[in-house]
Amino acid sequence: MEHYDIAIIGLGPAGATLARILEPQFKIIALDKKRREGEDGFQKPCGGLLAPDAQRSFIRSGINLPVHVLANPQIFSVKTIDLQSNITCNYQRSYININRHAFDLWLKTLIPQTVDIRHDTLCKRIEKEGDSYRLTFEENGVTQEITAQYIVGADGANSLLRRTLYPQHSIRKYQAIQQWFKELHARPFYSCIFDNQVTDCYSWSMSKDGYFIFGGAFPMKEGKKRFFHLKEKMTERGFVFSSPEKEEKCIVLCPSKWRDFVCGKDNAFLIGEAAGFISASSLEGISYALDSAEILGNIFNEQNSRPNAVYQKRTGKIRRKLFAKVIKAKILTSAWSRKLVMKSRFADVPVIPDM
Numbered sequence: 001m002e003h004y005d006i007a008i009i010g011l012g013p014a015g016a017t018l019a020r021i022l023e024p025q026f027k028i029i030a031l032d033k034k035r036r037e038g039e040d041g042f043q044k045p046c047g048g049l050l051a052p053d054a055q056r057s058f059i060r061s062g063i064n065l066p067v068h069v070l071a072n073p074q075i076f077s078v079k080t081i082d083l084q085s086n087i088t089c090n091y092q093r094s095y096i097n098i099n100r101h102a103f104d105l106w107l108k109t110l111i112p113q114t115v116d117i118r119h120d121t122l123c124k125r126i127e128k129e130g131d132s133y134r135l136t137f138e139e140n141g142v143t144q145e146i147t148a149q150y151i152v153g154a155d156g157a158n159s160l161l162r163r164t165l166y167p168q169h170s171i172r173k174y175q176a177i178q179q180w181f182k183e184l185h186a187r188p189f190y191s192c193i194f195d196n197q198v199t200d201c202y203s204w205s206m207s208k209d210g211y212f213i214f215g216g217a218f219p220m221k222e223g224k225k226r227f228f229h230l231k232e233k234m235t236e237r238g239f240v241f242s243s244p245e246k247e248e249k250c251i252v253l254c255p256s257k258w259r260d261f262v263c264g265k266d267n268a269f270l271i272g273e274a275a276g277f278i279s280a281s282s283l284e285g286i287s288y289a290l291d292s293a294e295i296l297g298n299i300f301n302e303q304n305s306r307p308n309a310v311y312q313k314r315t316g317k318i319r320r321k322l323f324a325k326v327i328k329a330k331i332l333t334s335a336w337s338r339k340l341v342m343k344s345r346f347a348d349v350p351v352i353p354d355m
Contacts, residue, residue: 178215
């Protein structure tokens with residue numbers, strides 16, 4: 001059985017960033033559900049907006065985004081719609097509109113050839129064996145096993161490593177559902193929708209490469225029913241839906257308390273959404289995936305003798321920032337406090353109507 005220094009589960013933004021920055025002296029294996037290239041295989045359902053904090057991560061690394069991962073158009077505001085108070089505001093935002101699947105595949109191309117990447121692979125079991133871990137995974141229909149001194153879970157909301165390390169841990173989950181339609185609106189836009197009758201989280205829409213994406217995060221029970229109910233409401237408010245081109249679903253985490261952020265233990269580490277590092281107020285997670293991967297990569301490269309303790313300490317800033325997002329989410333998802341904020345029109349940019 002082959003032994004590795006570090007095993008990474010998942011090559012989304014968190015896992016791919018970690019694999020890219022680790023020093024070449026480590027023997028590394030990375031398991032990823034996505035295929036090497038193309039549109040077939042696993043794709044992460046995601047609106048695909050790159051927040052300023054994520055942009056800063058690329059600035060620190062000296063990396064520029066290639067044109068083929070960018071989506072058209074680039075939109076500079078979010079239309080925030082409160083169905084309870086019937087108030088709409090437009091807030092300036094500096095997001096970069098991207099094709100999320102192309103973005104993920106591009107990140108994988110930045111990983112050095114010294115990393116043993118297994119594409120289209122599913123990790124099935126993780127077991128602690130002395131000072132190492134045994135991983136069982138399926139690759140091309142064949143079950144394989146390897147061992148590793150360190151293991152990193154970058155496997156998202158339904159992380160196998162988090163469930164293995166913390167079998168009693170629970171965190172608030174939603175069912176994210178989104179559909180893609182041909183874009184029929186005269187003016188493309190990005191929107192954030194609040195409707196407490198449908199969900200205590202939020203919903204969204206965005207224009208991307210000739211398509212209109214509409215989705216939301218709904219309670220695990222009756223998620224599909226609530227999605228269609230909101231779709232009917234937004235049709236009445238002028239949203240234009242053709243026949244859906246495709247539908248995507250996934251589980252998304254939404255931290256609600258401090259202990260929802262878990263960093264790992266016993267030479268096992270969690271980064272990105274697997275650690276609960278996702279904004280409760282916007283469900284944005286790419287920036288925290290990049291930042292947590294950068295922190296852990298530096299710790300490994302320093303060959304720190306207490307990597308778990310140091311990682312716990314250095315991610316303190318991320319956890320404090322995300323806890324502030326939990327408080328912000330409570331304000332935004334409360335109908336009365338949200339109404340006060342939006343009614344003030346603070347930072348609202350009025351849109352000139354079409355003539």
